[in-house]
Amino acid sequence: MKILVCLSVVPDTTTKIAFTENDTKFxxxxxxxxxxxxxxxxxxxxxxxxxxxxxxVTTVTVGLADTDAVIRKALAVGANDAVRINAAPMDAMQVAKEIANYAASEAYDLIFTGRESIDYNGGLVAGLLGELMQLPSINVVTKIELDGNNAKLERDIDGGREVVNCTTPLVLSAQKEFAEPRIPNMRGIMAARTKPLKVVEGSAQGNTSFTKFELPKPKQGVKMITAEEAGTLIDLLHNEAKVI
Ligand SMILES: Cc1cc2nc3c(=O)[nH]c(=O)nc-3n(C[C@H](O)[C@H](O)[C@H](O)COP(=O)(O)OP(=O)(O)OC[C@H]3O[C@@H](n4cnc5c(N)ncnc54)[C@H](O)[C@@H]3O)c2cc1C
Known part of the structure; x- marks a missing residue:
């Protein structure tokens, strides 16, 4: 079985977010x-x-050379090889086209993505990939079991769980619970240095661009209201916080 895992490289969750070039770029x-x-x-x-x-297991990343260190981590965790499509990721359509172009000649049984990238949160790549490759695409999957080329998938839905049967090849996006991430050990880290990381040139175009980013407004300080000022509290909740 050949599995392709789409790997996006994102800022660490503790990153202090700021923008540049007139708020058009991260x-x-x-x-x-x-x-x-x-x-x-x-x-x-x-x-x-x-x-x-x-x-x-092969990983594929659309990104420039600065993503190589993270790709090597995937090799250290256990992926057999990695492909980097040498292009700056500009939008979900471009990323999906690059991956579809690469994967078209490789006959993967399964293509896994995450449910969303935690930086741009598009949640689009899996669906676009399915369409571009004419494969079934199932999103926010929490579980997969295989029996030959039959896949049984589970997804969380509002108030319950859905079970989906599908034949491979297929694309899916992984949701929490899909697996417990592994931590690379020293042997894996050493092995990763010599595992193949192939670089191919990207050529796809996207169809959107960012015109402006805005940070959320800074949180206002806490207002203390005494027990005797119930009227003031109601007024603030109604006119300022607009929650009642
Ligand atoms: C350094 C950097 C600069 C960027 N600059 C711009 C910019 O100037 N303009 C702009 O429009 N966008 C920019 N982007 C955003 C880029 O377009 C996104 O990576 C792309 O749109 C996919 O994000 P998404 O949120 O739609 O993906 P989602 O659909 O949320 O991602 C779901 C899954 O798709 C896969 N995936 C997503 N991205 C990749 C990838 N690059 N390689 C492999 N698999 C992937 C992963 O499995 C991921 O879990 C930038 C991103 C980065 C990292």
Whole structure:
């Protein structure tokens, strides 16, 4: 079995977000980059599945050379090889087209993405990939079990759980619970240095661009109101906080 895991490289969750170039670009100065957490889960489940039948796991990232360190972490965790499509990720359509172009000639049984990137939160790549590759695409999956080329998938839905049957090849996006991410050990880290990380040139175009980013307004200080001022409290909740 061949599994492709789409790996996005995102700012560490403790990053202080700031923008540059007239608020049109994320300021990446001094940012620590990590593997998108949902992609870590997708990677771990892919490894578990291929360990059962001696398959292979390849990761693919659309990104520039500064993503290589994070890609090496995926190799250290256990991926067999990695592909980096050398292009700056500009929008979800461009990313999906690049991955679809690469994957078209590789006959993967399963293509895993995370449910969303935790930086731009588009939640689009899995659906677009399915359409571009003419494959079924199932999103926010919490569980996958395989029986030959039949896949049984579980998804959380409002107030319950949905079970979906689908034949491979398919695309899915991983949601929390999909797997418990693995931490690379020293042997994995050493092995990762010599595992193949192939770089191919990207050529796809997206169809959107950012015109402006805005940070949320700073939180206002706490207002203390005494027990005797119930009228003031109601007034503030009604006219200022607008919650009643
Ligand atoms: C450094 C940097 C600069 C950027 N600058 C711009 C910019 O100037 N203008 C702009 O429009 N956008 C920019 N982007 C955003 C970029 O377009 C997004 O990475 C892309 O749109 C996909 O994000 P999404 O939120 O739609 O993905 P989602 O659909 O939320 O991602 C879901 C899953 O798709 C996969 N995936 C997502 N991105 C990638 C990837 N790059 N490689 C492999 N798999 C991936 C992962 O499995 C991920 O979990 C930038 C991103 C980065 C990291």
């Amino acid at each position: 300021n990446s100065t001094g940012v620590t980059w990590i593997m998108n957490p949902y992609d870590e889960m997708a990677l771990t489940r892919a490894l578990e599945l291929t360990e059962q039948d001696a398959g292979t």
